[in-house]
Amino acid sequence: MMHHPLIGTPQDRVDGRAKVTGTARYVADFETGAEVLHAHVLNSAIAIGRIRRIDTTRALAVPGVVEVFTHENRPRTAWFSSSYKDDVGPPGKPLRPLYDSSISYSGEPVALVVAESYETARYAANLVEVEYEAKPHETDLLKQLPNSYVPKKRRSGINPPPRPKGSAASALESAPVKHVARYLIAAEHHNPMEMHATTVIREADGKLLIHDKIQGVYASKQYVCSVFGLSEDKVRVVSPFIGGAFGSGLRPHYQLFLAVMAAMALERSVKLVLTRDQQFTIAHRPETWNEVALGAKPDGTLTAIRHKAIGSTSRYEDHQEAVVNWTNLLYSAPDVQLEYELVQLDIETPTDMRAPGAPLGAFAAESAMDELAEKLGVDPLALRLHNDTQTDEVMNKYHTSKELRAACQLGAERFGWRHRPFAPRSMRQGRELIGWGLAFGAWEAQMQKHAARVMLDAEGHCTVGVATADLGTGTYTILAQIAAEALGLSMNKVTVLLGDSALPQAPVSGGSWTAASAGSAVHDACARLKAELLLAAQTQRGSPLVDAKLEEVMFDRERIVLMRDPMRAVSLQAAFAAGGRPRIVADGQAGPDQLTQLRYSSHTHSAVFVEARVDEELGQVRVTRAVSAVAAGRILNPKTARSQVVGGVVWGIGMALHEEAMADHNLGRWMNHNIAEYHIPAHADIHEIDVIFAEEKDMLTSPLGVKGLGEIGIVGTAAAVANAVWHATGRRVRELPMTIDKVLGLTPAHTEAR
Known part of the structure; x- marks a missing residue:
């Protein structure tokens, strides 16, 4: 008798019981009792400048306060004399907390209060007096677009745009049908359930047992050993459970440095948990501006693609993402020009957020494809399939496998796409206009x-x-x-x-x-x-x-x-x-197999179909149905796989309608740094989400035939929502999130078409 297979079958999470009963231990749960000190960070109140005077006298006088670290009394560590290379970080110099009196962004740590209790540390931090000398700052991406530049050093693992093919400018000029438009996506902040935290247990022999919220314990271990000059046998990093990360935990953040610094200096165990508002000082998806130009023949065949994106980054690092490459990866054209540039602002370095770069470029490209379909008078799905690439035209390689068409067929049938009327404002129920939109998505399988x-x-x-x-x-x-x-x-x-x-x-x-x-x-x-x-x-x-x-x-x-x-x-x-x-x-x-990588390109693909209902008078948008059809190789566990895609779709809906980090450019800081004012989808915002997996055999990508699912669910979702809103209302919104004022056309747009 054959053993019943487990791979490919829906299985309950083996860690599920521990999580729902509270026995799963997260970073802040690890401590050894009363001997653990608690730390709290004081963050800067200006965007750029220097600390003229800092006085910790009142804070140190609070009973239970052990020490207040600033740039004036910080321990001397290997960090400041050695070069540390972040394996996943961008080119530049990583943030050095408490290095000197200079301030690089609003929210940069300026002091660390360590006390016998968390409440004492947080209270004492309010008593630290800081006098600043502020300098003029710039946090407005749109104002700084003329100062964009091509990064000189490429971030490891991020493919830059390829060299132009042909002459996109000439092809666009002569194209019988063309579409040119600009699109803008607001900055979004990571808000995982578990705040970033570090608990450093100093053992009797001086070794450090570090519990850190990180997506790779070796990354934190390498960081601590390099920065503090410790041998590998002195440091162990443990993080068995993570309460949400998706990029925010790819690289160590300042709480790790500060907690280890304090533990070593005081020879005590130290716990440092960031507050919710401090989450807004470490990790966000960069605000990104796009311009997409498409040229086509009357039958819909693309003759030219031009896609340029400009993303925001800090003054001290060049954060880079693959934003524009996806357009030519999904759609074929003989003349292509893809460009990606950066603008330096007085902000913290952005970080990767679920499918970094891809949802940004997909929103622009997939919106543009819909707008081109409108001009051509053809079905948006038919236009996409007509220009579907049979090879990876960006890398000039064959696909290991590509079942996007099969996914499209399954998704369109499940959604009922064939019943979609072409003209906008054609479907209504009561006060609500109903629209159907779709978008393609792709993500690299590595x-x-x-x-x-x-x-x-x-x-x-x-x-x-x-x-x-x-x-x-x-x-x-x-x-x-x-x-x-x-x-x-x-x-x-x-x-x-x-x-x-x-x-x-x-x-x-x-x-x-x-x-x-x-x-x-x-x-x-x-x-x-x-x-x-x-x-x-x-x-x-x-x-x-x-x-x-x-x-x-x-x-x-x-x-x-x-x-x-x-x-x-x-x-x-x-x-x-x-x-x-x-x-x-x-x-x-x-x-990875080097020969396969040289010959082939490997990606997951998706087709996302969305139904949006828009209250004609109030401008309120509800996404009432979504179908995400995915081709992702072998599916190890359909139950957990579905959850991954559903989570990505929810995040994409949030990107389309809710998430927006709002900056006050006069102060140079994020203003809605809390869950109350930084909106994310709630239960009432999420309705039916259907996930379909197309059968796809691919033994070139990995020995198990697996391609991966963590990112693909979000990639095309925001674009599909935007296209559905246009189909419902006849109004094209080219800025995310599509808040009520934008849907009603009450806010002057920063983007336009021509």
Whole structure:
């Protein structure tokens, strides 16, 4: 009898019970009792300038305050004399908290109060007196567009726009039909449920056990060792559970530096948890301006694409994202010009946020494609399929696989797209106008070098260890599925350990590469372990598997079974007894295949269909239906996979209608730095979301055939909502979020078409 497969079946999260019962421990949950000190950050009140005077006398006088660190008394650390390279950070110089009196952005740390209790530290921080010398600042992207520049140094892992093909300017000039428009997306701030935090436990021997909110524990370990000049055996970083990250935890933030600095200086354990408003000082998606120009023949064939984007960054780092490449990745044209530039502002460095760059470029490109379809008088879906690329024209490579058309067909059928009237304002129910919109999406499918360790004991219990993180995506569950199926065990016989720098090394969890990379490493470790188990089984006296090869057996129900004769089998328990070992440990590895990378391009693809209802008088928009059809290779767990896509769609709806970090350019700071005024979708904003996975076989992208799902759900969603709002109202909104004033046309637009 064949073992029932686990991969590809919907399985409950193995960590679900721990999370819903409160036994899952997050960063702020780790401490050793009363000996842990609590720290609170005081942030700058100006955008740029310097600290003229800082007085900590009143704060130090508060009972329970242990120390107040400023630039004047900070410990001397290796940070200020050595060069630290951030593996995922942009070119430039990372923020150096409390380095000197200079201020680079509003919200930069200027003091750290350490006390016996959190309440004392926070109260005392209010008593620190700071006198500033402010300089003129600039935080307005639109005013600074004329000062944009092409970054001199490329950010690692971010493909710059390719060289122009042909002459897009000439092709646009001669195009029978053309569309040119500008699009603007507001800055968005990360607001995970779990605030960024660090708990540093200083052990008796001086070693540091650090609990840090990070998407890769080795990133924090590398940071601490480099910055503080510590040997690797002195630092261990642990982060088993993360309460939301999606880019905000890709690189260490200032709370890690400050907590470790205080713990080392005071020789005490220290906990530092950022407040909700301090989340607005560390991580946001950059405000981004786009201009898209499309030229086409009367039959809809694209003759020219020009897409230029300008994103905001800080003065001290060049944050870069892939924004414009997606347009030519999705649509074919002989003459293409893609440009990406930056504007430096007096703000904190932006950071990656779910599918960094792609939703920004997709909103502009997919809105432009809809506007072109309107001018041509053709169905927007038909126009997209007519110009669908058969190869990756950006990288000039073949696709490992591309089932976008199959996803389109499934999504359009489920949504009922064929019943969509072409003209806007054609559907109504009561006071609400109804519109249907769609958009395509794509995200790169990558593998990163991963290591994994698998241990099986004589009782048949398997332990899987990988240093990678689970952001809530289901990594614990899929790795348990992979190991259980490979070894013929039930899932309750598998324990997965993650988020610990004592485990086999892994990069940060991001970019949708974790399932393919960590999963393949676990699969490789299991294959090595199976080879040892078979060898042990063959040493058993009179073994029925004595001449069997590994490819001739299967592991099923805690047995090793000869596939051509299932009666010939050896139990795992018997194999252990014959081998004479209490446990077997195997290490596995996985990483990208260099030859495949040279020849092929690999992406997930999606087609998003949205129904929006707009109150004609109030301008209120409701997204009442969404269908996201995704082609993402092999789906390891349809249940967790669906959740990933649903989460991306919800985030895309928020991007379209809610999320906006509002800056007061007179003060040079974010004004709505709280959940009350920074709007995100609530339960009442989210209605029916349907997820469909197109069948896609792709063994070139990863050994498991996995492409990844973390990012793709958001990519085209905001554009689909915008296109649905146009179809409902006949009014094109080219700025996100599409707030009521914009939908009603009451606010002067910063963008236009020509």
